[in-house]
Amino acid sequence: MIELIDLTKEYPGATVTAVDKINLTIHEGETIALLGPSGCGKTSTLNMIVGLEKPTSGDIKVKGRSIIDVPIEKRGIGLVFQDYAVFTSMTVEGNLSFGLEMKNAPKDKIKQTVQKTAALLGLSDKLKLKASKLSGSELQRVAIGRTLAIEPSILLLDEPLSNLEAEARLAMRQELRRLRQELGLTIIYVTHDQVEALSLADRIAIMNFGRLIEVEKTSVIVENPADVLVAQFLGSPPMNVLKGYFHKIDGVLYFRQSGVDFRLSGARLPNEVEEGSKFFYFLGLKPEDLSLGPQGSDSHKSLIEAPISGLERRGYDSVLSFNVKGIELKCEVDSAQNPKLGSKKALFINPENIVIFNRSGRRMDKRLLIS
Amino acid sequence: MLKSKLTFVTAALLFIALIFTLFPVFWLVSTAIKPPIDWNASPAIWVPKEPTIINFKTLFAPEAIRAYGVGGVSQAATKAVLGSILASVVATFISVSLGLISAIGLSRYSQSTWATPLIILSGRMFPPAAIAVPFVIVFSMTALMDTFTGLIAIYVAVTLPFSTWMLKSFIDELPREIEEAAMLDGKSRIAAHFTVTLPLVKGGLFATTMLVFILNWSEYMFAQVLSNTRLSTIPVQLAKYVTATAGTLYGVQAALAVLAMAPLILGGYFIQGHLARGMTFGAIKK
Amino acid sequence: MSSLAASAPLDIQEPAEGQRPSLSSSEPNLRKPPGHQGRFFTVPGQIVSLIVLITPLLVALYMSFTDWSPTRSSLKAAAFVGLENYKELLIYDNRFLEAILRTLLLALICLSLEFVLGLSLAVLFLRNFRGKSFLFSAFLTPMMVLPVVVGYTFWMLFQSNGPINQILTLIGLGAIEWFKSPALAFSAVVITEVWHWTPLFFLILLSGLNNVPENPIRAAVILGASPRRLFWKVVFPMLRPVITVAFVIRAMEIIKIFDEVFLLTRGGPGSSTESISLYIYKLAFNDFQLAYGAAAAFIVLTASLIMVHFLLMPVREQLLDKGR
Numbered sequence: 001m002i003e004l005i006d007l008t009k010e011y012p013g014a015t016v017t018a019v020d021k022i023n024l025t026i027h028e029g030e031t032i033a034l035l036g037p038s039g040c041g042k043t044s045t046l047n048m049i050v051g052l053e054k055p056t057s058g059d060i061k062v063k064g065r066s067i068i069d070v071p072i073e074k075r076g077i078g079l080v081f082q083d084y085a086v087f088t089s090m091t092v093e094g095n096l097s098f099g100l101e102m103k104n105a106p107k108d109k110i111k112q113t114v115q116k117t118a119a120l121l122g123l124s125d126k127l128k129l130k131a132s133k134l135s136g137s138e139l140q141r142v143a144i145g146r147t148l149a150i151e152p153s154i155l156l157l158d159e160p161l162s163n164l165e166a167e168a169r170l171a172m173r174q175e176l177r178r179l180r181q182e183l184g185l186t187i188i189y190v191t192h193d194q195v196e197a198l199s200l201a202d203r204i205a206i207m208n209f210g211r212l213i214e215v216e217k218t219s220v221i222v223e224n225p226a227d228v229l230v231a232q233f234l235g236s237p238p239m240n241v242l243k244g245y246f247h248k249i250d251g252v253l254y255f256r257q258s259g260v261d262f263r264l265s266g267a268r269l270p271n272e273v274e275e276g277s278k279f280f281y282f283l284g285l286k287p288e289d290l291s292l293g294p295q296g297s298d299s300h301k302s303l304i305e306a307p308i309s310g311l312e313r314r315g316y317d318s319v320l321s322f323n324v325k326g327i328e329l330k331c332e333v334d335s336a337q338n339p340k341l342g343s344k345k346a347l348f349i350n351p352e353n354i355v356i357f358n359r360s361g362r363r364m365d366k367r368l369l370i371s
Numbered sequence: 372m373l374k375s376k377l378t379f380v381t382a383a384l385l386f387i388a389l390i391f392t393l394f395p396v397f398w399l400v401s402t403a404i405k406p407p408i409d410w411n412a413s414p415a416i417w418v419p420k421e422p423t424i425i426n427f428k429t430l431f432a433p434e435a436i437r438a439y440g441v442g443g444v445s446q447a448a449t450k451a452v453l454g455s456i457l458a459s460v461v462a463t464f465i466s467v468s469l470g471l472i473s474a475i476g477l478s479r480y481s482q483s484t485w486a487t488p489l490i491i492l493s494g495r496m497f498p499p500a501a502i503a504v505p506f507v508i509v510f511s512m513t514a515l516m517d518t519f520t521g522l523i524a525i526y527v528a529v530t531l532p533f534s535t536w537m538l539k540s541f542i543d544e545l546p547r548e549i550e551e552a553a554m555l556d557g558k559s560r561i562a563a564h565f566t567v568t569l570p571l572v573k574g575g576l577f578a579t580t581m582l583v584f585i586l587n588w589s590e591y592m593f594a595q596v597l598s599n600t601r602l603s604t605i606p607v608q609l610a611k612y613v614t615a616t617a618g619t620l621y622g623v624q625a626a627l628a629v630l631a632m633a634p635l636i637l638g639g640y641f642i643q644g645h646l647a648r649g650m651t652f653g654a655i656k657k
Numbered sequence: 658m659s660s661l662a663a664s665a666p667l668d669i670q671e672p673a674e675g676q677r678p679s680l681s682s683s684e685p686n687l688r689k690p691p692g693h694q695g696r697f698f699t700v701p702g703q704i705v706s707l708i709v710l711i712t713p714l715l716v717a718l719y720m721s722f723t724d725w726s727p728t729r730s731s732l733k734a735a736a737f738v739g740l741e742n743y744k745e746l747l748i749y750d751n752r753f754l755e756a757i758l759r760t761l762l763l764a765l766i767c768l769s770l771e772f773v774l775g776l777s778l779a780v781l782f783l784r785n786f787r788g789k790s791f792l793f794s795a796f797l798t799p800m801m802v803l804p805v806v807v808g809y810t811f812w813m814l815f816q817s818n819g820p821i822n823q824i825l826t827l828i829g830l831g832a833i834e835w836f837k838s839p840a841l842a843f844s845a846v847v848i849t850e851v852w853h854w855t856p857l858f859f860l861i862l863l864s865g866l867n868n869v870p871e872n873p874i875r876a877a878v879i880l881g882a883s884p885r886r887l888f889w890k891v892v893f894p895m896l897r898p899v900i901t902v903a904f905v906i907r908a909m910e911i912i913k914i915f916d917e918v919f920l921l922t923r924g925g926p927g928s929s930t931e932s933i934s935l936y937i938y939k940l941a942f943n944d945f946q947l948a949y950g951a952a953a954a955f956i957v958l959t960a961s962l963i964m965v966h967f968l969l970m971p972v973r974e975q976l977l978d979k980g981r
Contacts, residue, residue, distance in 0.1 A: 052879070073878070085870070088895075098880055102880055150881070381784065392799060399806070399810045432836070480698065500934035500941075505718055505954070508713065508716055508947060532706075536862045585801070591803075606803060606805040628805075634715055639800070644725045650861070654902045
C-alpha cells in the first residue's frame with residue numbers, strides 16, 4: 001500500500017504549483033492510472049514517488065512508513081520511462097541484469113532472474129542482441145524487464161505506450177494486463193490517453209493543474225463523473241456541459257445559459273436544487289443520450305432546435321455537432337439516420353439522464369424528477 | 372543526475388587548471404611589457420616594476436629600443452603585420468566565397484558519397500612540409516616565389532575543403548522546402564539559394580569565415596618557405612627574432628606575439644558556439 | 658510541361674504564358690534536382706585545387722625519381738634514378754624512420770594525456786557553479802593561440818633561467834636544462850602540445866557529455882548504480898562516438914606537428930625531437946636535397962592517406978549521416 005499525503009511540488013520561479021496537495025491511497029495489487037493532460041503534474045508526482053525529485057512538502061508512505069528520506073535505490077520502486085531509456089550500448093542481457101549487478105547480487109541469482117524475466121517478456125531468444133538493434137516494442141519489453149528484475153514492490157509506468165505504433169500499442173496493452181495478473185504488482189500508470197487508462201486501470205485518478213480532481217473506479221467514472229472537469233475530459237466525445245441556471249416559463253422548466261433556453265419539459269427540480277438566476281449549476285448531457293427528431297416534431301417536448309453544424313462519421317455511429325449561439329452540443333446517433341449538414345433538427349433527452357453539478361463543479365446525487 | 376554543486380576539492384582542481392591554462396599567456400603578455408633589462412633577467416621577473424610599451428613601439432620603429440641601450444636593431448615588423456592582414460583577408464574571402472558555392476552544390480544537388488569527406492579531410496591531413504616541397508619547386512619555375520599571389524593561392528587551396536565542408540554542414544541543417552517555397556513564388560532555384568538560404572546561414576558563414584581566417588593567420592610553414600625579401604607574415608617575422616644575431620629580443624618578440632594572438636582570442640570568443648563543429652569538420656554540432 | 662521542365666538543364670523555368678506553375682506540375686523538378694547541375698557549383702573550387710595542389714604534386718612526384726638538387730643542376734638535367742630515393746629512405750635512413758616513430762610516439766603520449774585531462778575537466782564542468790561561462794572561455798584560450806606563438810612562449814618558459822625552473826627550484830627540485838637532454842626536450846614538446854590542445858578534448862567531450870540523454874542516467878540511478886559505475890557503465894559508452902571523433906581529429910593534426918617543435922627545440926638536441934614534418938623541412942630547405950625530400954614527402958603522404966582512411970572508418974557515419 002502506498003499513500004500520498006498532501007504531496008506538493010513547487011519549482012523555483014514557476015508561477016503555478018506543479019503538484020498541489022495530492023492525497024491518494026493506492027492499495028496492494030491495484031493498478032491505478034494517473035490521467036490528465038500534459039503538464040498537469042503527473043510526471044512530477046511519479047518522480048517524487050520514485051525519488052528523482054524531492055517534494056516541497058507532504059509525505060509519501062509505503063506500508064505505513066515514510067520513504068521521503070530513503071535513498072532512491074532502496075525504495076524498491078521501479079520506473080519505466082516513456083522513451084524506454086534502455087542502455088543501447090549493452091545487450092538485452094546486460095540491460096536485464098544491470099539492476100542486480102549494481103546490487104552485487106550473486107552470479108547464479110542474476111542468471112536465473114535474467115532467464116525468468118526474459119521468458120516472461122518473450123525476450124529469451126534476444127538476450128545476446130545489442131539493444132540498439134531492437135524495435136520499439138522490444139525496447140519497451142527490455143525497459144519493463146530491466147525494472148521487474150529488481151523485483152520492485154511498486155511499478156511506475158510513465159506513458160509507456162505513447163511512443164509505440166498503433167498495432168504494437170494494442171499488443172503491449174494486452175501484455176501489461178497479463179503481467180499484472182501474473183505478478184500481482186501494484187502499478188501506477190501515467191497517461192494522457194483515456195482509452196489506455198480505461199482499458200488497464202482498476203481505478204483512475206484524474207489530475208489537472210497539479211490537483212487531483214477525482215479518484216474513482218474505472219467502471220463508475222465514465223458513467224457518473226464526480227466532477228464537471230472530469231465530465232468534460234472523459235468519454236469520446238466527452239459529455240456536453242451546460243453552465244447556467246434553472247427557471248420556469250409558464251410552468252415549464254428551462255435551463256438558461258447565456259440567453260439560450262433549453263427546455264426540460266415534463267421535469268421538475270428535486271428538493272436540493274434551487275431555481276433562479278442566483279443559483280448556478282452545470283448540467284452534463286451525454287452525447288449518446290441525446291436523440292434527434294425532425295424540425296417541428298413534438299416541439300413542446302424537445303430540448304432545443306438547431307441546425308447540424310458539424311458531422312463526423314465513425315462507422316456505425318456519427319457524431320453531430322450543433323451550435324446554438326456559441327454553445328456547442330455534441331450528439332451521437334446511428335449513421336443509418338443519414339444526417340445532413342445544415343439541416344435543422346430537434347434535440348431530445350430524457351431529463352432523468354441529465355447529471356447535475358453544483359456551482360463548484362461537484363456532482364450532485366439528485367437528478368431531475370419526472371412529473 | 373550527474374549535476375551537483377561544486378565541492379571544495381573540485382573548486383580547487385578547477386583553480387589549478389585555470390592557473391596552468393592562463394600562465395603561459397600571462398607570461399607572454401608580461402614579457403611584452405618588460406623593459407629590456409627585465410627581458411632575460413635571472414631570476415626571471417614575473418611582473419615588471421616599470422611596465423613599458425617600448426617593445427610595441429620597436430616593432431614599427433626599430434630605432435626606439437636604442438634609448439634602452441640595446442645595440443642590435445631589428446627589422447621593422449610593419450611589413451609582416453601588413454602582409455599577414457593582406458594574405459589572410461584576401462585568402463579567407465576567396466576561400467569562403469568559393470566554398471559557399473561548392474557547399475550549395477554539394478548540399479543541394481548531389482548525394483554525398485564517402486569519397487567527398489575523405490578527400491576533404493585528406494587535404495587537411497597532409498603534413499604541410501610534404502606539400503611545401505612541391506610548391507617551392509613549381510613556384511620557383513613560375514616566378515610565384517616571394518609573392519602574395521603565390522601565398523594566397525596556397526592558402527585558398529588548403530582551406531577551401533575546410534570552408535566547403537563547414538558551410539555544407541550549416542546549409543544541410545536548413546530544409547530544402549524553404550527554397551522550394553520561394554521557387555513556387557516564381558524565383559529560380561539559383562535565386563532562391565542566394566535570397567532565401569544565404570540569409571539563414573549568416574551565423575554559419577561568419578563562423579566559417581572566422582575559422583578560415585584563424586587558419587590562415589596562424590599558418591607558418593608555407594609563408595616561411597615562400598618568403599624571401601618581398602613577402603613576410605607575422606609568424607615568419609616572429610620566428611626571425613629568435614635567430615637575430617644581436618641576441619634574442621624577448622620583449623619585442625613577445626609584443627609581436629601578443630599582437631598576433633589578440634585578434635584570434637577575441638574572434639574565437641565570438642564563435643565559441645561553433646568551435647566544436649569547426650574543429651571536428653561538422654561531426655559534432657554543438 | 659512537367660516533363661519539359663524536368664529535363665531542362667537549369668530549372669530557371671519561366672511559367673508558360675504567365676501561368677503560375679501548379680504544385681503538381683513542378684513537383685518532379687522540386688523533388689529531384691538533376692545531379693549534373695551540382696557539378697557546376699563545385700567546378701571553381703575543383704579548378705583551384707587542381708591547379709594549386711595537383712600540379713605541384715605531379716612535378717614533385719617526377720622529381721622524387723631523380724637526383725636533382727637546386728645547388729647542382731637544373732631539374733631537366735637531373736639524372737633519373739628510379740626508386741633509389743625511396744629505397745634509401747625506407748631501408749637506410751634511420752633519421753627518417755626514427756622521425757616517423759617519434760611522431761607516432763608523441764601522438765600516443767600527447768593524445769592519452771590530453772584525453773585524460775580533457776575528460777576530467779569536462780566532468781568538472783557538469784556541475785553548476787558561478788562564473789562557469791567565463792571559465793569555459795578561459796579554458797578554450799590555448800586553442801586559439803597561434804602554434805608559432807605557443808612554441809615561442811614555451812621556449813621562454815623552459816629557459817634555464819625561466820619561470821618553470823624558478824618554480825622547480827622553489828619547491829626544491831632544482832633547475833633543469835630542458836633543451837640539453839633528449840628526454841627532457843621531448844617532455845618539453847609533450848607539455849607544450851598538451852597545453853595547446855587539451856582544450857579541444859575538453860570542448861568535444863563536454864559537448865558530448867551535455868548531449869547524453871538524461872533518462873538512461875536516471876534509470877541507472879533508480880536501479881542502484883553508484884556514481885562511479887554510472888559513469889563507466891552508462892555514460893562512458895554513450896560518449897564513445899564523441900571520444901572517437903576527438904581522437905581522430907587530434908591524431909590527424911598531431912602527426913603534422915611542425916611549428917611548435919620548430920620554435921621550441923628546432924628538433925634538437927641533435928635530432929632527438931625531430932618530427933616527421935621537421936625532418937622533411939630540414940632535408941628540403943636547409944640541405945637543399947629537394948628530390949630526396951620530395952620522396953620522403955610522398956612516403957608520408959601515402960602513409961597519411963592510408964592512415965586517415967583507417968582513422969576515419971569509425972566516424973564515417975557521423976560525418977556523413979549527421980551531415981545530411
